[in-house]
Amino acid sequence: MRGWRFPWRTATRDKIYQTCDRRLVELIAKQRAKWSERESWQEKIPTVIKSINNLEGSKAGLEELLGYWSQVVKPSAIPEPTTQQKLDETQPIGYYSNRSLDWHKATFSELLDRMDEVGKDKAIASFSSRYDQQNPGATLKWLDWLKLTHTQMYVYLHPQAA
Structure with a gap:
């Protein structure tokens, strides 16, 4: 269990995305940017990263993240x-x-x-x-x-x- 991590977590730390997968963060940020017209999706990135950390702590949050993650992974399944x-x-x-x-x-x-x-x-x-x-x-x-x-x-x- 010590080496286990969520699939959307990366092994390396990035300055912008920290340890979250870039594709997941951008997907959530773009969806949340649609909600408000004042901010661009790039401005939403820090808030999205914080919310990912919070969502990982609850069952409902994990289900939401898994839903987003399946959308991220789906395009890679296009050859099917x-x-x-x-x-x-x-x-x-x-x-x-x-x-x-x-x-x-x-x-x-x-x-x-x-x-x-x-x-x-x-x-x-x-x-x-x-x-x-x-x-x-x-x-x-x-x-x-x-x-x-x-x-x-x-x-x-x-x-x-x-």
Whole structure:
């Protein structure tokens, strides 16, 4: 417990922000500057630092600080939506979307059996003519999705296909 500190506290002491995170102090100062038109947010910094010290002493104050802190940390989590967008772009579409994992396994096994009979290109073409009618390219997108998200299944069912 001796080395523990609040996440908004820094290890070094700054002349202006003391031991508080600059981003947190500026966020609170800017919000409080909106309340009064007489002072700029820079003038609010010393008062904000004092209030942070006071808020750390009570449960309600800590909850308020955690709310502010989550706003400070949130912008650093921006890559998550872009990663989610990339996942959405590779998600199965059309007939392949919103299916259970068992359905995907069974359909993939069916595709592999068909590949053994007529070859990879003809098997994919027959699946495309059967399942891609509203969404051209859905079979290829589905196979790419399987490689990315269910690699173990993909390799287990057909090692040569991986």
